[in-house]
Amino acid sequence: MSQQLELRAIVDEELAGARLDQALAALFPDYSRSRIKEWILGECVRLDGELKVKPREKVIGGEEIVLNTVLEDVVEAQAENIDLDIVYEDDDILVINKPINMVVHPGAGNPSGTVLNALLYRYPSISEVPRAGIVHRLDKDTSGLMVVAKTLPAQTHLVEALQKREITREYEAIVTGTMTAGGLVDEPIGRHPTKRTHMAVVATGKPAVTHYRVAEKFRQHTRIRLRLESGRTHQIRVHMAHIGHALLGDQTYGRLRLPKGASEELIAAMRGFQRQALHAVMLRLAHPITGEEMEWHAAVPQDMLDIAEALRVDHKLNPDLG
Template sequence: MALPKTPDSNPVDYIDEEDFIALEIPWEASGERLDKVLAGALPDYSRNRLKTWVEAGAVTVDGKVTRARYLLRGGESVKVYPQEMPEQFAFQAEDIPLDVVHEDASLIVINKPAGLVVHPAAGNWSGTLLNGLLFRYPELVQLPRAGIVHRLDKETSGLMVVARTDLAQTALVRQLQERTVGRRYLAWVWGTPAAQGKIQAMVARDQRDRLKMAVHSIQGKPAITLYRRLANGHFAQAPVSLLECRLETGRTHQIRVHLESLGFPLLGDPVYRKKAPNVAKELPLYRQALHAYALSLIHPESKQVVQWYRLPPDDLNALLPAVGMTAADLPDEPKLETPLAS
């Protein structure tokens, strides 16, 4: 409900030196919830934001802090003290350690640790890879998303490429669209998949849980994952396999969703774990066992195929003896090849 205006008055009276917005609630608003009336009176702010301010005590009604669902009587004096929101600081530089594998005038390759969010979003407005990039490479503030062209899940480790120029960013985005960026992952899964396979299944937002993705036969976007089994092992008599996965598309949670759909969820995955054995809770791992170990692409300047390779971090190396595997089961650096050979 919007507050009525008259020729000589405005429901939003002023923002004075003390930085609050003064409102007089009209009698017609009697019986309305405070957050609803505020949303109508202050359209520049979202209802969720205003509700957050009310619950934080930054809104007073007749000088008293109240709740968002407070029912107004009409005639009250309301003061709103706008609060800085976390997203206002999303693109600030922060001194975050980065494992830089390669850098040149066109691009940067990062070996991202597990636990690092790539891009600011709700719940993670700071402390992200983007914030760290802006600290180390201030010029990236001129590029969309600070040059980031693809992402890894927060708890997935491994190689990512970041553009340093407009031309490089355009070229890398085009390569991703044309599927000429080679991305290889190591994935430890429960069970024993076939020696190799191709998973071709649509991936879409899960209709029952909007924080998850799911395989759908009709809805969603096409997604293709190639895999081959590198080693077999076990944990507490439950079979475990080490897979090399290659992406032909890059959908959100693609490898995790695809492998779970076949009945082979990743070890340590807290979200996609259907058919994980009962012993999964005893596993000494606290994130999904997924590492982007090899990255290849056509360099935007030289036009040559280039490749980078990084073995898994300490937590996944420590997993090997626990599942009956050794470092000898890990793959060597892949042969340099034009991406997309399947």
């Protein structure tokens, strides 16, 4: 469902000489300048009745502003009584620790049982916020921390902070192969040219940067920490596969690689690990309303601890096998 939005204001004399987009950002602080610029370019803004105006146009003060637009993505999904692991909550935001096997947003094949359905039940007013306040997503089988905006001003500021790379997200993962040192992957990501449900490193993709460092080495696997600068779909999974270190358990971008001479116990554990070994372990941001620096941590889930311990035991029992 869409929501019609009409805003009216008179340009304050103190804004004389400012660009139109700057003036509107001051007059309507609930919306980011990038969103306001899109509205101006989309001919949604009238300045003293004039429609064809430009973001850089200077204002003199006293003009009448009329903004008419449509807010998309006002949520139509059904509210469902689903438990959420809430790490932090105030009037503006909440941070949740998403479990594995939970989809963030309804889509084809997953119309219910999602984080969004749960948010609508717990916070009915969040239906008025685009995407029910969801600022960034985690894959179904990726666990960990997510921030959600409870109000439109909070969502606007969080989206802007994410675009400016002012939100820090760190992940823990187990990858195939032995890494000798950390590094970064700076490669664009877009739709796979032939597999439309997959993402890939492609020249025409959007910029994507992933930093990683080694946390622990096993015989033929490595436990790593990663930090995202951007937030492309499947970014960590695609980037790690691109450099030859696909995530353990990734059914889409990797394949099962058993260590030489692996015990029956380890083989069973690895074959039984049916999701990518990826967990959003840390989230740091400036509160969208108060500006306070905040940081949260989520413990690595038991299934990842168990598979890491199985690889650790294997490494101790077979130190000479590569």
